Amino acid sequence: MENITPSNFIEQAIVEDIKEKGLKKIVTRFPPEPNGYTHIGHCKAICIDFLTAEKFKGYTNLRMDDTNPSKESEDYVKALMDDIKWLGFKWKNLYYASDYYDFLYDCAIDLIKQGKAYVCELSADEISQTRGTLTEPGKESPYRNRSIEENLRLFEEMKAGRFADGEKTLRAKIDMASPNINMRDPVIYRIMHVPHFRQGNKWCIYPMYDFAHPLSDAHEGITHSLCSLEFEDHRPLYNWFVDNCRLITGVKPRQIEFARLNIAGTVISKRYFIELVDGGYVDGWDDPRLPTLAGFRRKGYTASAIKEFCTRIGVAKSNSIVQPHILEACIREELNKTAMRVMAVLDPIKVILTNYDSNKTENVEISNNPTIEKSKKHTVKFSNELYIEREDFMENPTPKFFRLTPNGYVRLMGAYVIKCDEVVKNSAGEIDYLKCSIAYDTKEQGIKPKGTIHWLSVKHSEKVRTRKFHDLLKEGEVYEHGMLDKIINPNSMEEHVSYIEPFALKQKGNMQFIRNGYYIEDCVLSKQNDRVYLETVGLKDSK
């Protein structure tokens, strides 16, 4: 642990702490509130929490921050755990803040006994009104100076359920004139006659985050409590509880904040996801259009690529907006090496081979992944009627167009070299189909086509459903559009074969990805910020 070179400001701080405090073990925690599914923002936090501890040979606890029973449920707990496991992280202990309710209650009693907490009878509105403003100090509550005995009795009665929701609160007695609003006698316990998903009806008072979090951290021996920037203002309060609660012994945890993740063009917000899911605008939490881990997984993203992304974007304190191309690059880099490829034609134009027997069918072997030297192959049926990509034919070619042109040659991926002999048009003057012929003797004739294109046999391909996706809040139209190599059997495919996404149709470099023919089961065209994206939908969990 002595020779660790810090690679960000958090690790730097930890190295200093190790020297100054003589820490033996670094312990972090990932503390999600079980009220929603894991999203890419959580992933960043998860990576920071786990990877930091890992670097110092320490460990990370998973703690469900379940201090508000009105929002939380067991379903989310399970989903959260599944997601973290899927990412490949192993927590040392699984805890629940609710496991500490007794301890936390004792801490509150201790604070009261020290005259550092009091039962307040101000209503929520009154507390709000007496809190002061950003520029003016607050007013002290008339209940602030009750006797310790009375506070003890009242708090006991709060716990016993004598009062209605909101009637009383327990507040820390700190400083109503503090320039930091969090220090103006924050509420630490509120009355909520709501059953807790794990505690049932045992409690009707629940601790607030600001109180429960630092004490939970300290209680379970967390040395570094890493959280996002918006909690910077809470740090003095965090330290106040750790310093003032006499039940805390041992190493005091240190809170360090980092900037949360923002991705351009993507909303990362539980509230927003809930709206979309509950409103039926998306398929569910795992809709591939959502930046949830479940959505990414369904879309074919891999855990390692997502983790790589989190590593690449780094950890800092500046509020930055990461461009999605960084994530895309991570996905592409990995999937390029691992994903099985098949041919897919999105915008077909028919090719009829005049010198190929119309009753004949041939099996063509095509590599599952050309970047793998001894890649397995899959069989694709070849016949006299084919579809090629409309974009791969140009009637009046530009000088550097290497694909199919009238009287030009092009190679059909894994199959023959063909020549376009005639462009057949309909009455409207649009291309109906192309009459082509196979050049069987390319070698003899010295024909070396510069281009290679993908294709599908008309009678052996099948349509896939695609939808045009205008706006996340509107129902998309349905289009029949696009073909899929029929030979593909999803069950035989390895994990993560579904890559496509998200790429701009107009960006040529990225177009190559679809042209390379990854598996598509169902596509969605989405338009965001004037860019058109194509994403896969419908491939069920690949786990």
Next chain:
RNA sequence: UGGGGUAUCGCCAAGCGGUAAGGCUCUGGUCUCUGAAUCCAGCAUACGUUGGUUCGAAUCCAACUACCCCAGCCA
């Protein structure tokens, strides 16, 4: 106008007083049974602004400016 933060290439981001890492994007070239991938090369005299200290500053000091967060009995 109170408090807490942040400002380095199109996007992330290192740097911690000794003369601007790296990744993504982009641009050339190479190669190729998909114009992809690969490989090779290029891409900040410049670090929010203005002053100051110093032989020397992105790094220290001062004053500005811009943006973010805080007035839940949410986390």
